Amino acid sequence: MAYNKPKPDDRSDNVEKLQEMVHNTIENMEEAEATMEFASEDERANIAAKNDRRRESIEGMRAEIKDEYRAQQNGFKTE
Template structure:
């Protein structure tokens, strides 16, 4: 028998994911700054593009978080 769908912790999980993604973005930015002289233009561009994808992911996660919070408020 399958487990029931427990979505009660979704907002917390999404918040954690946002936090980790932001941390990764900041670490990549700091690394690029600290090692800029040692990095090729291609490597710098890769970090920039990856951080752009991270920013887009965070925007989507924030929308998802709003939906989850609204859903929980309406189902209480």
């Protein structure tokens, strides 16, 4: 029986990917804010709640960017 060998973990571009995700999330927030002007009260509440969740996600992504950057600087060596 043949076993699938997992691909090696390539973290070399994680910082760039995470930065792009942050940028896209911010753009989505801005677009959502722009639509609030034409939204009903319920829709505005939903948009505001979703943007709050997006802000939390951005905080997590920024923390992960810092971790990944440090890992890059250390040559991805684990301590």
